Amino acid sequence: xxxxxxxxxxxxxxxxxxxxxxxxxxxxxxxxxxxxxxxxxxxxxxxxxxxxxxxxxxxxxxxxxxxxxxxxxxxxxxxxxxxxxxxxxxxxxxxxxxxxxxxxxxxxxxxxxxxxxxxxxxxxxxxxxxxxxxxxxxxxxxxxxxxxxxxxxxxxxxxxxxxxxxxxxxxxxxxxxxxxxxxxxxxxxxxxxxxxxxxxxxxxxxxxxxxxxxxxxxxxxxxxxxxxxxxxxxxxxxxxxxxxxxxxxxxxxxxxxxxxxxxxxxxxxxxxxxxxxxxxxxxxxxxxxxxxxxxxxxxxxxxxxxxxxxxxxxxxxxxxxxxxxxxxxxxxxxxxxxxxxxxxxxxxxxxxxxxxxxxxxxxxxxx
Numbered sequence: 527x528x529x530x531x532x533x534x535x536x537x538x539x540x541x542x543x544x545x546x547x548x549x550x551x552x553x554x555x556x557x558x559x560x561x562x563x564x565x566x567x568x569x570x571x572x573x574x575x576x577x578x579x580x581x582x583x584x585x586x587x588x589x590x591x592x593x594x595x596x597x598x599x600x601x602x603x604x605x606x607x608x609x610x611x612x613x614x615x616x617x618x619x620x621x622x623x624x625x626x627x628x629x630x631x632x633x634x635x636x637x638x639x640x641x642x643x644x645x646x647x648x649x650x651x652x653x654x655x656x657x658x659x660x661x662x663x664x665x666x667x668x669x670x671x672x673x674x675x676x677x678x679x680x681x682x683x684x685x686x687x688x689x690x691x692x693x694x695x696x697x698x699x700x701x702x703x704x705x706x707x708x709x710x711x712x713x714x715x716x717x718x719x720x721x722x723x724x725x726x727x728x729x730x731x732x733x734x735x736x737x738x739x740x741x742x743x744x745x746x747x748x749x750x751x752x753x754x755x756x757x758x759x760x761x762x763x764x765x766x767x768x769x770x771x772x773x774x775x776x777x778x779x780x781x782x783x784x785x786x787x788x789x790x791x792x793x794x795x796x797x798x799x800x801x802x803x804x805x806x807x808x809x810x811x812x813x814x815x816x817x818x819x820x821x822x823x824x825x826x827x828x829x830x831x832x833x834x835x836x837x838x839x840x841x842x843x844x845x846x847x848x849x850x851x852x853x854x855x856x857x858x859x860x861x862x863x864x865x866x867x868x869x870x871x872x873x874x875x876x877x878x879x880x881x882x883x884x885x886x887x888x889x890x891x892x893x
Contacts, residue, residue, distance in 0.1 A: 530870030531877075533683055534853055540683065540803045541565050542876035543650030544886065545765050546639070546660045547799040548809045551677065555579050555645045559603065561594035563801040565649040569636060570594040574601045579645045580614040581636040587618065593633070642666045644797070644809065650880070659889065661767040665793040665813040672818040674828045675795065675811025678839055682846035684766050684798040684806035685870065690838055691768045691796055692726060692865035694758055715861075719868040721887040722764035722876065726865035730756040732777045738830070739774040742790045745823065746816050753777040754789070760865060763889060764872035770794040791815050794831070804846060810835060 531538055547564050549571055554560065560571045561584050568584040570593050584592045586605040596606035602619060604611045610631070611620040618631035637648040637655035642663035648655035665671045680687065693715075716727045735743060735754045743750055755778070759771040775781035775789025795811040812831045817823045849855065859867060872887060879886035 528871075529856070529859070530867055531874050532854070532856060533685060534803075534849060534855075539877050539881070540685070541800045542765050542873070542880055544648070544654050544880055545650065545876065546646040546648055546655075546657075547766070548644040548797045548807075549579075549581065549638070549647040549799070550645050551675075551809070552640060552643050552645060557598060559594045559596065559598060561592060562807075563805075564647050565800055566802050567649050568592070569647065569649075570603070571638075571645065571647075572598060572603070574614055578614075579638045579640055581638045581647050582612065582614075582616050583634040583636075585633065586610060587631045587633055643811075661763045661769075661797065663767070663769065663795050663797070663811075665769075665795060666811055668813070670818070671793065671813040671815055672820075672824055673793075673811055673813035674824055675809065676828070676832060678808040678810070678835060680806045680808050680839060680842060681804065682806060682842045683804055683849075684800040684808075685873065686842045686845055687796070687798045687806065687808055687838075688762065688766065688768065688869050688873075689863075689866040690842055691770065692724070692760060692762060692869050693862045694728070694760070694770075715865065717864045717868060719872070722872045722889055724762040724865055724868040724872060726758075726760040726762075728758045729782055731782070735774050738834075739790075742792075742814075742816075743774055743776075746790055747776070747788075750776065755779075755781045757781065762865070762869045762872070764869065764876050764887070766799065766873075767797040769796070792827075804850070808835075808839075 543565055549562060549564060555571050556573055562569060569581045570584040571579060571581050573579055582593060582603065584594050586593055588608060588610055591605055591607040593603050593605055596604045599611060602611045602613050609622050610618055612633055613619050616633040616635035618627050621627050637652050639646045639657050639660060641660050643666040646660055713728055713730050718725045732753045733756055754774040754776060756774045760768060762768045771793060773789055773791030775786055779785065779788035781789055793813045797809050799807045801807060812827050814827065875887045878884060
């Protein structure tokens with residue numbers, strides 16, 4: 527396998543534009559002007575009166591003043607400097623002190639879709655903004671699952687988060703109090719890749735449950751202290767979404783063959799939106815398939831996962847700082863990096879498709 531592109535190559539884009547990125551949780555976008563940066567493009571988000579999300583370029587046509595410093599008037603944004611108003615399509619509808627509106631007066635409007643509790647934005651060619659390409663994160667709303675999540679604002683390249691999630695052997699060192707398990711460094715990782723997706727699978731059979739999973743299993747099977755079969759099935763979809771199927775079941779009860787009735791499972795939902803080359807917004811959620819109506823469990827799990835991810839945050843930001851201080855460094859790779867390397871290749875393929883005109887890779891098993 528060839529090495530993926532270097533993270534800090536100044537002559538190469540670090541993210542594709544023709545992709546859906548999470549702009550925010552559904553509850554974060556409302557009837558206020560919300561400024562943010564997506565793929566290095568400043569945008570302002572709000573909802574129309576009917577609840578539809580809108581994303582416009584955050585710069586007035588007239589003097590480039592950020593529209594986010596203005597105000598909403600019905601379904602229109604009024605610039606806070608001279609009062610020029612724009613509708614949800616970015617067209618100017620009012621100009622001060624004149625009867626006619628300059629036909630060139632407009633700002634860019636970005637395609638948006640609300641799905642799986644996120645508002646998604648497409649910063650690239652709007653003609654290619656196919657909603658079918660939005661990653662499947664249905665666990666956020668599925669009635670057979672329950673959970674919640676948050677967002678981490680990272681001073682780091684989004685691809686470092688992808689690296690972190692595609693190789694979970696770091697749990698043995700970074701998350702020693704919750705997920706540590708020696709077997710995680712010894713069992714084989716099976717990696718499959720197709721188009722813009724990569725799947726990495728690891729099973730640990732007949733092992734002791736780490737603290738986090740022992741506590742979860744005891745919620746469903748009180749007093750259980752035996753060995754477990756533990757799984758980690760990581761699915762990456764370029765450019766920046768990873769879902770992780772994780773769980774434990776009583777050892778020897780059929781989990782590897784598909785019978786998880788004697789266990790518990792979580793879906794860790796991760797999608798990372800690049801702001802710039804060195805800043806990103808990491809949206810995450812944890813959904814479970816047990817005690818669905820217990821809000822206490824939801825809150826405890828959300829707070830527990832947040833603590834675990836804060837440990838990742840510190841490590842990833844330290845790594846980004848080291849990369850900044852060592853320009854041109856070429857990463858070495860181990861066997862454990864296979865999933866991350868294939869994920870990076872899938873990202874590179876999307877970037878190459880935009881810069882060369884070649885077809886973009888498809889999603890394996892696309893909806």
